[in-house]
Amino acid sequence: MPGRPRILSISFSHFPGDARVLRQLRLLQEFGEVTTVGYGDGPDGVAEHLEIDPSLPSLAQTPSGVLALALRRYRAVELSAPAVAAALRAIGGRRFDLVVANEARALPLAHAVAHGAPVWGDLHEWAPEERTHVLSWRLLVAPYMRWVCAEYLPPTAGVTTVNGSIAALYHDAFGVDVEVVRNAIPLQPLAPSTTPDDRIRLVHSGAAVPGRSIEVLIEATLRLDERFTLDLYLVQGRDGGAYWRQLRELARGSERIVFHDAVLPAELPATLNAYDVGVFVLPPRTANHRYMLPNKFFDFVQARLAIVFSTATETDSLIRRYGLGRISPGFTADDLAEALRTLDRGAIDRYKAATDAAAPTLSSAEDERVERDLIARLLRPSGPVGA
Template sequence: MTVPQQILCISFSDIEADSRVLRQVALLAEAGEVTTLSYGNCPPGSTTHLEIDSALPSLPQTLSGVLRLGLRRHASVELAAPAVKQALALVRGRTFDLIVANEARALPLAHAIAGGTPVWGDMHEWAPEERAHVLPWRLLVKPYMWAICAKYLPRTTAVTAVNASIAALYAEQFGIDTEVVRNAGPYRDLEPSVPVAGKIRLVHSGAAIPGRNLEGTIEAFRALDDRFSLDLYLVKARDGGRYWQQLKELAAGDHRITFHDAVAPDELPATLNKYDVGVFSLPPRTTNHRLMLPNKFFDFVQARLALVFSPSPETARLMHQYDLGAVTEDFSTESLSRTLAALTAEEVERYKANVHRAAQALSSAEDEAVTRGLLTRLLG
């Protein structure tokens, strides 16, 4: 009897709400028995789940940790974050045939556990500027992220990122081969929704966290006429929902704006399918903002929605290639409002039909093939 390969998947996220990691776990489960090490409950595909206390930060945010970050004593804080300490205790005594580190902050832990085991680093986005729009993060954490990338990525057996532009950054800055695994979801057998005469139903889904320009989306919408409605499916952040509540207060008094409970990632395309246009505008305050190709782009495609996005190169390229919707002139609230106001019912239906034709090409099939090839190489 063949003993299954043992795979550890590390993610300092609420794994049940992390659609990229959920897709990853499903593919890992094809190759062996998966132990997940993360915040949140046991996800589908996991054989063993080691839950990290969600109250514990994954960065060294203690007084001594912040001091050492400020002094650039990066090696001394690699395993010092409270969540990392607990993670080390949870995996003590276990051995694995492959370790997957999701995002740069998991690299020191993965290599501390590895002991010669291959490590796959799925960097997702550009780690040195993950939250560089926040001043303390930029001053303290950005240099730390750069240091751990420079130290650990050359030792990492395989590295992936969300798109070609970000993969090229890792190759240029750290001299490593980086493969592309997009945030695309599986193909959904859906049809574009039937239009409602005289109405254009806008929708946005994602995380309710500062820096995503959700205020700008609400403000742009409020300038539109009564043809439009806006529905928001937002995952509350780990701030107890304070920012979500601030957004709701900003939208108060406009009966056309509706806030919904968050929907599980796997249910999102079917839930969004009843709308007409998926909307997202994000000013390029960081490299990741500038080069974004987010989950929601692919969710909107599988939901068969027309798209209105800001002119980020990775999303704009695909939108123009398949004629999926309208790209705003710039990143301003006014430009988003003008672009939405100019939409006609006929254009929306044409875009939705084009999205329907492109849904197979923009599904996760290509990305799953990359992941399966990577696992074959790593596990033999």
């Protein structure tokens, strides 16, 4: 009797902190024995984890690699970035029935080690504009990412991304069919918390990464009256915590702004449930910003919070459709403060009730159905793994 399918999941992220990849791995484990390759410690339940040194970059950042990017010699760099080369060595001669590439940068490696097995490309965002607000990235890496997509998406057996707007970008640019798997999380057994009469408890969770505009949340709170508090659950970025320290300095002297240690993804909804309003601001510097539908949106819904986000195509649609909260038309501290200033207990309770009603629809159930159907389809034609 043949053994269970062997599945490889590639992600140049730290698995325990990557909520999307963890949800994906849980489903992959239903179908086969899963090997992971990526930075740091491995996730629970996998058959094998191939650890990559977290200090190794997943894109070509050596002098020779940068020169190759500048000269558009992409074949020379697609497998030579330090983390990619380390992953290739770690995988060695292993064979798999399905290879999963998380994000476009993992596609060349996935196809190199697939040996004819189907590849599933899960594109967490619009890869050609991942960091185009950074000049060096825009000039050197963006053209490479577009080449990767043009070269490797057509032969990729299954392609998924986070929402319909970004799926349309991939289809229009590269002619591939893309299925939508949102960053939704499982339905949580929570109810809206009681809203105080005299306080409005704002909360934000996420990465303390420059460009995420967390300073706007702090500045808006400082502009608001004493009813408003802001609690921040932040993961420090790879800048050694420099941006996190800047945020702390900005909030220094305010007892209404509190910094907390980061919370594991599975624990986050219950932690956030103690608050009233989930807030987020992100200026539309790139297509990914314009079409954002981030993890935190679904975390806030499952925590049964009122939601106040800056305007963006996908989140605007859901906030309006389900009556989840308010949309800040601009991206400054004044814009956010104006959207929040007239909130009262009655409005917050109505929004919390709306997120409670929408929580089943905005859970991961539909996304998991899409993923299970895709995995089953990709594994169906596979033969036994070679020695």
